[in-house]
Amino acid sequence: MKVINDLEKAEDLNMQLNYYDKEDQVLLAVDCIIFGFDKENLKILLIKRNFEPEKGRWSLIGGFLKKNENLDQAAVRVLNALTGLTDIYMEQLYTHSKIDRDPGQRTISVSYYALIDVESHKFDGIQIDSARWFELNEAPNLIFDHNEMIQRAIARLRRRALTNPIGFELLPEKFTMRQLQNLYESILDKKLDKRNFINKINSLDVLIKLDEKDMTVSRKGAYLYVFDKDKYQKKVEEDGFIFKI
Amino acid sequence: MKVINDLEKAEDLNMQLNYYDKEDQVLLAVDCIIFGFDKENLKILLIKRNFEPEKGRWSLIGGFLKKNENLDQAAVRVLNALTGLTDIYMEQLYTHSKIDRDPGQRTISVSYYALIDVESHKFDGIQIDSARWFELNEAPNLIFDHNEMIQRAIARLRRRALTNPIGFELLPEKFTMRQLQNLYESILDKKLDKRNFINKINSLDVLIKLDEKDMTVSRKGAYLYVFDKDKYQKKVEEDGFIFKI
DNA sequence: TCAAAAGTGTTCGCACTACACCCATGG
DNA sequence: CCATGGGTGTAGTGCGAACACTTTTGA
Structure with missing residues (x-):
């Protein structure tokens, strides 16, 4: 009995000391x-x-x-x-x-x-x-x-x-609606309706429309936007707001 | 020039042989x-x-x-x-x-x-x-x-x-609507409306209603259902059907 | 007969979809 | 003045949310 106990103790100790030793490393x-x-x-x-x-x-x-x-x-x-x-x-x-x-x-x-x-x-x-x-x-x-x-x-x-505004990580700080839409079309690999897309984005109310325009693509020029991180954060904290496109 | 080439070759070989050797294992x-x-x-x-x-x-x-x-x-x-x-x-x-x-x-x-x-x-x-x-x-x-x-x-x-019918893994093969609802209420940690829940589940059309009743909980008894895996699989393959509660 | 859970439909409002024309500008 | 991309609104529909009463039966 005593012997067995000692043996068990010894094994326990051994286990404790070498617990990790016999395991394979990778x-x-x-x-x-x-x-x-x-x-x-x-x-x-x-x-x-x-x-x-x-x-x-x-x-x-x-x-x-x-x-x-x-x-x-x-x-x-x-x-x-x-x-x-x-x-x-x-x-x-x-x-x-x-x-x-x-x-x-x-x-x-x-x-x-x-x-x-x-x-x-x-x-x-x-x-x-x-x-x-x-x-x-x-x-x-x-x-x-x-x-x-x-x-x-x-x-x-x-x-x-x-469901997360991670898309903005892929855009420059200032971007046009068209660029944002292109991005989502690329990610989702399907065409989206221009008006519906803009309506949806605007209803999220987390973009700031600048006075500046991007004139490099079209004659008319397209308004630039920035993502308002603070506003987004506040919405999440206050209303449990979920970003959802 | 030759020397350098040989050196490079030697280093390459060394790198190839010992490529993993200097890395830490965990x-x-x-x-x-x-x-x-x-x-x-x-x-x-x-x-x-x-x-x-x-x-x-x-x-x-x-x-x-x-x-x-x-x-x-x-x-x-x-x-x-x-x-x-x-x-x-x-x-x-x-x-x-x-x-x-x-x-x-x-x-x-x-x-x-x-x-x-x-x-x-x-x-x-x-x-x-x-x-x-x-x-x-x-x-x-x-x-x-x-x-x-x-x-x-x-x-x-x-x-x-x-979005996936994994909930059924947590239930016995035969279960009542009430049990399924309890499960979703537990997972989502919120109460759900009984009628809306049943309507939604039925509209998915992936459960089979048995003739059997579970009499252990109520006097009236509650019908038992089973999840129809085959039907679900077929829907997914044919229509790109997405399970969504 | 009563207590306890099961079962069942309808209405309302919102969000999504589809859809077409005018605007501003540079060349 | 015209070609190019930018910008805008509405009507219809489908889906989710809210909501209350009847049924069954064992004790």
Whole structure:
């Protein structure tokens, strides 16, 4: 009896000390799906790998989680290292863990998506020469399970854009109604009625119409708008207002 | 020139061989938020830990990813090991990576949520004696970031239940309209109008009304229904039908 | 006969949809 | 003066919300 108790104690202690020791460790990667909008079309940023494995093929930008950071920080670091971008909207998406997803070594990858306005972000990044924007439906075949990651990101973006004002992350600060509509048409991949769209947006009452016009596209010029973040926040806090297009 | 090329080649080779070697490895855990419904209320299953660290405190059930499985498989294995449950609806939720979330060792945890009908699953699991169902708002304070995981799971369940027929995972095969309504009221945490609810459900046209009645609750008895999965699937495939309550 | 839950329809208002013409301007 | 994109309003319809009484039957 005593012996058994001691044995149990010893095992308990052993368990406590080595609780984690017998478990398998893995490499944890972060891959970023970077959506960009250039006032016309929704695109994604891809890089041609100049390193192994799969050197020369197109892929999402990615990197590995380090001991001294969390995943959000890793995603920001990876994005910044390869594009020079900072202060970008990013959101965790999904964790991919198929056993052979990376043939080089067992790697689990957490995907993030980022939203940026293409034109107001000219890259100072290291790897610019090997990075390129692709139309959503013209993207090349990618390494590993990166195609699947993109599909998942598109689905998420589609849902999110309908109930959260994240669309504005993809536009310059000042934008025209037409640009906003183009954006939503790109995201949802369908045509919207101009009048209905404007009515709906206006009824949300979170845009400020400026006196300024964008004269670059038409003769008449189109009024510029800005998204009123404060007003939006107040509405959410006060009425439980939900942004819904 | 030649020298540089050779050097580059050597570095390339080195990079290829050791590409993953210099990266930090981490422990990857899986934690399960198990929702159950007992015809009245929505609950979650928690266990009192009989092992270190945090022995004696309540937590989600969890375990570590092994080399020979993916995360979905790990979640199923962990759920089964601790409850004996099989064939349960599970879905990946979010990956938690705060640096000190587990003080014992740097651990990243992927949360999953599971949906089960409490009464038709009597546990044969190993750790039954230390497991208990809690009402959502009576759950004790949990270890690590498990409270946050639950909050995220509730939010997801709420959204999902409105557009996917996952609610039925929480009910027995045969159920009454009142039970279905109770379920949705629990998930959404608000009262619904009886007539409107029934009209809405009937308009979806995915339930089969049986001739059988549940006589256990009222004198009059209430008709039993079953969810018609095939009909639902056909609708989705044919019309792009979306389940929406 | 009464208590307790089940079952059943209608009205109203709002939000979504469809739809076409004039405006302002630069070339 | 004309070509180009910008801007505007309304009528009809369908859906969600509010709402109360009758039925059944076991105790």
